[in-house]
Amino acid sequence: MSIDSITTDTIPIVIQQSDSSKLSEVDFNNLSFGNHFTDHIFISHYFDGKWQDATIQPFRNISLPPAMAALHYGQSVFEGLKAYRNQEGKVFLFRPMDNIRRMNVSGERMCMPQIPEDFFLEALKQLVTTDAGWVPETVGHSLYLRPVLFGTEALLGVRPANEYALVIIASPAGYYYSEPVKVLIETDFARAVKGGIGYAKSAGNYGAAMYPTILAREKGYQQILWTDAKEHKYFEESGTMNVMFIIDGKIVTPPVGDTILKGVTRDSVLTLARDIGIEVEERRVSVDEVITAAEEGRLDDAFGVGTAVTIAHFSAIGYNNKDYYLRPLEERTISLQIRDRLTKIRAGIETDVHNWMLEVT
Numbered sequence: 001m002s003i004d005s006i007t008t009d010t011i012p013i014v015i016q017q018s019d020s021s022k023l024s025e026v027d028f029n030n031l032s033f034g035n036h037f038t039d040h041i042f043i044s045h046y047f048d049g050k051w052q053d054a055t056i057q058p059f060r061n062i063s064l065p066p067a068m069a070a071l072h073y074g075q076s077v078f079e080g081l082k083a084y085r086n087q088e089g090k091v092f093l094f095r096p097m098d099n100i101r102r103m104n105v106s107g108e109r110m111c112m113p114q115i116p117e118d119f120f121l122e123a124l125k126q127l128v129t130t131d132a133g134w135v136p137e138t139v140g141h142s143l144y145l146r147p148v149l150f151g152t153e154a155l156l157g158v159r160p161a162n163e164y165a166l167v168i169i170a171s172p173a174g175y176y177y178s179e180p181v182k183v184l185i186e187t188d189f190a191r192a193v194k195g196g197i198g199y200a201k202s203a204g205n206y207g208a209a210m211y212p213t214i215l216a217r218e219k220g221y222q223q224i225l226w227t228d229a230k231e232h233k234y235f236e237e238s239g240t241m242n243v244m245f246i247i248d249g250k251i252v253t254p255p256v257g258d259t260i261l262k263g264v265t266r267d268s269v270l271t272l273a274r275d276i277g278i279e280v281e282e283r284r285v286s287v288d289e290v291i292t293a294a295e296e297g298r299l300d301d302a303f304g305v306g307t308a309v310t311i312a313h314f315s316a317i318g319y320n321n322k323d324y325y326l327r328p329l330e331e332r333t334i335s336l337q338i339r340d341r342l343t344k345i346r347a348g349i350e351t352d353v354h355n356w357m358l359e360v361t
């Protein structure tokens with residue numbers, strides 16, 4: 001085992017290289033999402049009021065107290081971002097600072113300690129460098145990085161923990177949904193409420209969404225289109241993605257706020273849309289407006305956007321026991337063009353005019 005130490009302005013990161021690799025066990029032509037992990041794991045602990053003991057070690061299970069805060073009271077937030085390999089073989093992180101800042105926003109809402117930005121970025125870079133062989137070469141494929149921050153203090157009293165762990169694991173990723181998905185407009189359950197934690201990537205939001213999602217699956221839909229908790233009249237998100245519609249050639253999407261996560265992909269897609277001269281409206285989008293547009297043949301496209309999938313097109317939208325079918329994928333030229341540009345920027349084929357790619361190696 002070789003041991004190295006990298007010092008950031010704040011906290012040193014000790015790197016213990018694994019003696020063996022599981023890389024040869026993975027079929028990169030048949031990757032599904034999140035079930036293979038790389039050879040290393042990043043772990044750091046927060047105690048005595050500061051982040052310390054930061055290490056990159058051979059991937060392993062970790063031992064934690066059964067009374068820990070995260071398990072009992074949900075002090076757990078996470079992130080998802082990707083590393084890409086360009087045509088010259090160099091490895092880049094896509095907009096990592098946006099994820100780093102969002103994790104701190106999520107953490108603040110759950111009364112968890114802030115993670116110094118330079119330390120967090122160095123942790124991501126060092127983990128990707130250590131597992132660089134795991135960043136796929138195929139254009140559109142990537143190495144998905146999953147940071148998770150959670151309360152580790154053993155306590156049964158309900159108060160913010162005094163001890164936390166920041167763990168980062170990595171998993172090679174292909175395409176998540178390759179086929180367009182059928183989605184159901186949810187008018188009963190809610191994902192997030194005003195004043196709640198919808199804007200935080202907080203673990204409990206995802207557990208709470210599973211039950212309605214399973215009910216939708218039983219009805220033949222793969223995903224839910226969430227509407228506002230109060231009236232169920234306005235769209236919010238789709239599953240764990242932001243949602244966009246193209247009506248009369250214009251992209252319309254709900255504005256981010258306290259019930260809607262501030263997606264990095266959302267911002268990237270809107271930016272590229274504006275670049276190519278597509279009009280974008282960030283405003284409340286009602287179910288009525290979309291259903292009417294679908295009935296009148298003016299709903300050009302509808303899709304979810306998020307890091308795992310980039311763009312997940314909808315094949316049909318279910319509402320009031322009726323399915324509204326959308327155009328065939330090949331006619332959805334605006335979203336296909338934007339997805340293509342994003343893929344090419346990430347692969348280093350197109351110029352990265354917005355400085356989204358941060359070189360790692």
Ligand SMILES: *Cc1c(COP(=O)(O)O)cnc(C)c1O
Binds near residue numbers: 080237240265305
């Ligand atoms: C992660 C997530 C998104 C997408 O955010 P990206 O930064 O684009 O990955 C959207 N909505 C929810 C609820 C999410 O958890």
